Amino acid sequence: xxxxxxxxxxxxxxxxxxxxxxxxxxxxxxxxxxxxxxxxxxxxxxxxxxxxxxxxxxxxxxxxxxxxxxxxxxxxxxxxxxxxxxxxxxxxxxxxxxxxxxxxxxxxxxxxxxxxxxxxxxxxxxxxxxxxxxxxxxxxxxxxxxxxxxxxxxxxxxxxxxxxxxxxxxxxxxxxxxxxxxxxxxxxxxxxxxxxxxxxxxxxxxxxxxxxxxxxxxxxxxxxxxx
Numbered sequence: 763x764x765x766x767x768x769x770x771x772x773x774x775x776x777x778x779x780x781x782x783x784x785x786x787x788x789x790x791x792x793x794x795x796x797x798x799x800x801x802x803x804x805x806x807x808x809x810x811x812x813x814x815x816x817x818x819x820x821x822x823x824x825x826x827x828x829x830x831x832x833x834x835x836x837x838x839x840x841x842x843x844x845x846x847x848x849x850x851x852x853x854x855x856x857x858x859x860x861x862x863x864x865x866x867x868x869x870x871x872x873x874x875x876x877x878x879x880x881x882x883x884x885x886x887x888x889x890x891x892x893x894x895x896x897x898x899x900x901x902x903x904x905x906x907x908x909x910x911x912x913x914x915x916x917x918x919x920x921x922x923x924x925x926x927x928x929x930x931x932x933x934x935x936x937x938x939x940x941x942x943x944x945x946x947x948x949x950x951x952x953x954x955x956x957x958x959x960x961x962x963x964x965x966x967x968x969x970x971x972x973x974x975x976x977x978x979x980x981x982x983x984x985x986x987x988x989x
Contacts, residue, residue: 789853790829791858792829793827794858794859795824795825795828796820796824796862797875798973801819801862804819804840810832824975835849836850838875840874845872845873846872846873846875847865856980857881857882857883857884857980858879858880858882860880861877862877863875863876884979884980884981887954888920889952889979890925891921892907892921892923892929892947892954892955892956893954894918894956896915896916896918900970902943902959903932903933904931906923907921907924907927913931925948926947926948929946931943931959931970941968943959945972952978953976955974955976958975959971
């Protein structure tokens with residue numbers, strides 16, 4: 763049941779972003795994808811009339827960067843060609859990270875995944891920065907690279923950590939403080955990091971699950987070619 767907290771946060775991201783300016787057909791969107799459990803067999807149409815481009819999910823990293831040109835929602839299909847996920851990315855976002863999670867069954871919908879959109883551009887998250895997404899359902903505080911932090915639910919702004927930094931996070935239950943997460947983040951010169959925190963694997967545990975995604979900002983990496 764704890765995972766419902768993370769899904770609620772994902773929906774909040776989508777709801778806010780969907781209300782913004784729709785895209786036009788001539789606006790390119792570069793994007794990567796990620797899911798807490800890698801998904802196989804998905805593809806998308808990079809532009810009208812193009813052959814389907816397969817999408818690769820990695821278990822501990824962003825996918826390769828892809829490019830989409832289209833006025834409507836970005837749709838993902840399975841091996842049969844059925845649409846199993848779709849998302850409208852606002853025109854304000856040029857580089858996006860799309861976070862996939864299983865969708866509850868909706869009669870007649872056919873969609874198997876929800877998709878949350880994060881602005882992944884270099885202006886929002888540049889080299890040497892660590893951003894944290896708190897989907898854990900816990901109130902977390904602690905230190906990032908020695909600086910005191912209190913995390914809000916969802917996306918928290920990037921913190922500079924340079925080439926290396928330690929993340930120590932705690933939660934408080936019945937007046938007692940417990941360690942919930944400990945990460946050491948090491949970056950190369952042109953890299954940045956995104957730490958995603960999910961609910962604990964075991965019911966009653968206070969140790970959150972985490973995924974640490976390290977990459978170079980979009981301006982330093984070309985989009986994957988459509989195949």
